[in-house]
Amino acid sequence: MSTIAFIGLGNMGGPMAANLVAAGHTVNGFDVVEEARDRAAASGVNVIDTAEAAAQDAEVVITSLPNGALVGQVIDSILSADAPRLFIDVSTIAVAEARDLAQKVTQAGSRFLDAPVSGGIAGAAAGTLAFMVGGPAETFEEAKPLLDIMGRSVTHCGDTGNGQAVKACNNMILAVHQIVLAEALVLGERLGLDHQAFFDVVSNATGNSWALSVNAPVPEVVPTSPANRDFTPGFAAALMLKDLKLAMAAAEDTATDTVLGKIAAQQYADFVDEGHGGLDFSAIINEVRRRE
Template sequence: MAKIAFLGLGNMGGPMSANLANAGHEVAGFDVVPEARDKAAAAGVTPFESAAEVAKGAEVIITMLPNGALVEQVVREVLDAEDVPRLFIDSSTIAVAEAREIASLVEDAGSRFLDAPVSGGVAGSQAGTLAFMVGGSKEAFDEAHSILEPMAKSVTHCGATGNGQAVKACNNMILAVQQIVLAEAIVLGERLGLEHQAFYDVVSNATGNSWSLSVNAPVPDVVPTSPANHDFAPGFSSALMLKDLKLAMASAEETGTDTELGRIAAQQYGAFVDEGNGGLDFSAIINEVRNRR
């Protein structure tokens, strides 16, 4: 069992750290929000009030933070506080270039770094069924695998540093496009007189099936796991989807890649969030589709 410092105990990081503690690891945690620290403490995580304090003596540092600037800030605090070799795992969703810059910072200090963003949302973090996509050396990946397993359904090595973030950007661009076209198909079906259950029963067993339908169907009373059953309380918010789409579009521009459908999805989620819907699950985009004429 490892001594782990977990930095970022929010909707994703809190359950992730709890799953590590439940697996028998010695887990200390930090978050700037006192309520998040208290909730993690109730789940078996030892809370601290600064990044520097929580990381002292830890063998593994895991970060789950809102953006790359915060990840870099926290990593610098940890490195400044204790200059010893250890493994850094960043499960935040940040730009590929940011991940590679932070990796250089960590490696220059004599430690190892993996970018390991996740897919699966809050439900996956709570159930320990996240999909980890990991970039970094094979040696660091092998070292991290047993650490990630209690939080994961799958753990995949994607190659060099930054490749975890690259796959995450591509995956969520696909997901956004799927969610929009699914919403369009459901609304078209509604206007043709098709019941939601009939739509689901056919499409979920046909070639049009997707996670967006089978798990996250944007209509109530069809799929038990759907946020639509709870007024679109987010498993994965529209604001976070927009953040990921912006990262994907930045990567597309950097690489000269034409991602026309991804660009349309980014525009639609941008408008949806600007209208005040950022706190809703990203499947709530169906409401915007229904309002189009």
């Protein structure tokens, strides 16, 4: 069993840390938010006053933070050539940021993986996340037993940064799916089509997607979807916008024309600007309904 420092105990990091504790690992955690610290402590995490202190006796440091700048600050505060460690960043950050961090960590004698996740808060709690991992194959094999505790699907995607690359691509697809699903549902409503009939046909036909079968943006057809809870987020619209901005930055860097990605990014930017960033990203259907 390992001693793990888990930095960032929020909606995603907290449940992930709790699953590591449940598997028998010692987890020393840190977060700047008191509520997150309290929840983590209740699940068996040893809550420590600083990130540096949490990492002091840890062989593995996992970061789950809002952006690449914060990940870099935390790693800088911990990184020491005298204490080589395995760093696993499960945050969603830019590909270039992940590659820069990997270079810094390896130069100091430690190992680094970028391992962003998909599956939302429910997946973090259930231990069913999908991990997409970039970094050396031997480092991936070292980390895989821990990732298997927190996720159902753990995929090595190649070189450092490739985890972030596939995360950007995946969430661009998801955003486009959620928007076109919302448009189709609203079109069906206006044509007099019952939501259940729509779901029964499309979920078993070529138009099916995770956006419908798991995250249907109308109540009752999928009882666990956020639409049944007034769009209390599993994955907030503001986070979707963040990921779309990363995808658009990558598209610009690689001279890739992402026509639908740009449209999705603009629609979610407008939705968040209107004050809906705290809702689940599937609430974009409300914006579609408002449009004539």
